[in-house]
Amino acid sequence: MFFVRVVRLVFVIFLLAGIAGAPARAQDAGDAIGDILLDLFNGKADQKGRTDGPAAGGNIGRRVPLGRDEMQLSFAPLVKTTAPSVVNVYAARRVQQQRSPFEGDPFFEQFFGRGFTGPSRPRMESSLGSGVIIDSSGLIVTNTHVIGDADEIKVALASGEEFPSEVVLRDERSDLAVLRINARRTLPALELANSDAVETGDLVLAIGNPFGVGQTITSGIVSALARTRVGISDFGFFIQTDAAINPGNSGGALIDMSGRLIGINTAIYTRSGGSNGIGFAIPSNMVRAVIDQARGGADAFERPYLGATFDLVTPSIAESLGMKRPLGAIVTEVDRDSPAARAGLRPGDVILSMDGQMIEHPDALGYRLATAGPGKTVTLVLLSGGRRVAVDILLERAGRASGGREVEISGRSPLAGSTIADISPRILDRLRIRYRGNGVIVTEVLRGSPAARAGFRPGDVLLRINRRELGAVEDVIDVTRNGGRSWSFEINRGGAMIRQFFRG
Numbered sequence: 001m002f003f004v005r006v007v008r009l010v011f012v013i014f015l016l017a018g019i020a021g022a023p024a025r026a027q028d029a030g031d032a033i034g035d036i037l038l039d040l041f042n043g044k045a046d047q048k049g050r051t052d053g054p055a056a057g058g059n060i061g062r063r064v065p066l067g068r069d070e071m072q073l074s075f076a077p078l079v080k081t082t083a084p085s086v087v088n089v090y091a092a093r094r095v096q097q098q099r100s101p102f103e104g105d106p107f108f109e110q111f112f113g114r115g116f117t118g119p120s121r122p123r124m125e126s127s128l129g130s131g132v133i134i135d136s137s138g139l140i141v142t143n144t145h146v147i148g149d150a151d152e153i154k155v156a157l158a159s160g161e162e163f164p165s166e167v168v169l170r171d172e173r174s175d176l177a178v179l180r181i182n183a184r185r186t187l188p189a190l191e192l193a194n195s196d197a198v199e200t201g202d203l204v205l206a207i208g209n210p211f212g213v214g215q216t217i218t219s220g221i222v223s224a225l226a227r228t229r230v231g232i233s234d235f236g237f238f239i240q241t242d243a244a245i246n247p248g249n250s251g252g253a254l255i256d257m258s259g260r261l262i263g264i265n266t267a268i269y270t271r272s273g274g275s276n277g278i279g280f281a282i283p284s285n286m287v288r289a290v291i292d293q294a295r296g297g298a299d300a301f302e303r304p305y306l307g308a309t310f311d312l313v314t315p316s317i318a319e320s321l322g323m324k325r326p327l328g329a330i331v332t333e334v335d336r337d338s339p340a341a342r343a344g345l346r347p348g349d350v351i352l353s354m355d356g357q358m359i360e361h362p363d364a365l366g367y368r369l370a371t372a373g374p375g376k377t378v379t380l381v382l383l384s385g386g387r388r389v390a391v392d393i394l395l396e397r398a399g400r401a402s403g404g405r406e407v408e409i410s411g412r413s414p415l416a417g418s419t420i421a422d423i424s425p426r427i428l429d430r431l432r433i434r435y436r437g438n439g440v441i442v443t444e445v446l447r448g449s450p451a452a453r454a455g456f457r458p459g460d461v462l463l464r465i466n467r468r469e470l471g472a473v474e475d476v477i478d479v480t481r482n483g484g485r486s487w488s489f490e491i492n493r494g495g496a497m498i499r500q501f502f503r504g
Helices: 002-020 023-042 047-051 076-085 106-112 284-295 315-320 339-343 362-372 425-431 450-454 473-481
Strands: 086-097 121-135 139-142 152-156 162-164 166-171 176-180 203-208 216-227 238-241 253-255 261-268 279-283 308-312 329-334 350-354 377-384 387-394 406-408 418-422 440-445 461-465 486-493 496-503
Touching (some): 076 203, 076 253, 086 139, 121 261, 139 284, 166 284, 176 284, 238 261, 261 284, 279 284, 284 362, 362 377, 406 473, 418 473, 425 440, 440 450, 440 473, 461 473
Antiparallel strands (some): 086 121, 139 176, 152 162, 203 253, 216 238, 308 329, 329 350, 377 387, 418 440, 461 486, 486 496
């Protein structure tokens, strides 16, 4: 008690000295009081952490502002060093404009022919978004939904210079795309942070071009981590922030107080079309995995093949397994001769962690596997038979050639322009489709092709063509080569049976 009274007395003396002193001494008194408070309540002050600002790129310790001077700090030095790395992305696509409301109507075409309305005129559809320079040579990351199926993509730097760009890699599942421009000089690039080190409550800045008004900076905090089911893509491991994100911000940067990229802004929850304080960003570790493959020459992001399917651990499942709370990913199926099977995974096992990172749900497991990449050995901690077991698994590649033929269809059939493959566990894993049965699966559909106009989609399982049952790619090739003017298809699309008829 005597020590506490002495400390209080010293504190009061310093406070009175600061109030009674000359105005020129008020600054020093405030700093002295701040130091005493730090010593009393937070331990010994880290002077470097107190003096290094964001412009120095130091890793500032996490604490609330202390004293008037810290409340007057500015983000301006941080913005000056990072904003030049954020660009505007303009995407344009040519579409054929229908000149008559009766064009394409079979009734009118029966009497007047298909050309009765005259030739259609192309029309340009454009979209606007943002991007981030992540390599000084000219590599830029943005959202896939920003560029869409654009025929022309331009990138405008913060200086106002515009450059044509090419698409190096695109991945719709993560909603990430990598562009390249040739600026003939070294560009300012953002350093990628470790998004696993981000914590709820961290200060962040969002940089982008909302509504096309020009580059805009908004501030906020990390509101939550590992958000799922956002709806913009099937990616399920977002950083949530209350920094204002609006249309046009997509593809822009979410940065920390050291000026490093922690996420790519991608989506918002809104009822009005504007920001309601709930925005989502793709973590930088996922961005790093995509960028690494783009630098390696890949044009599509390749995820590792594990050979197992997983489901959510519900409260009832957790109770039956003796778990204190529902978390993890429960194994539902294991493919034969797969990495999961060779490691000893069985249906009913629950994945609890991977390489020391907790697995909250199946989406988290998918994120961890994707960021690890093919060819890496990972350690999974399982709950198996009531015991915790650690197993090492080598993540294999699930490339095109794995598990059967994959062929592009040409000719005059409705399937022309599509790529089909024999059904195999690896193909199903690549397309994220659950299916057990016979048939042939559509893996790709070229934009503007007869298959695209006929409505075929990647993931469609072709069961019959012209009443002929399909068991392999060769069956499709044979039918389309000898087909006539009439076509009938039976398709399994997401578990629903669809029958389509076409007349050539």
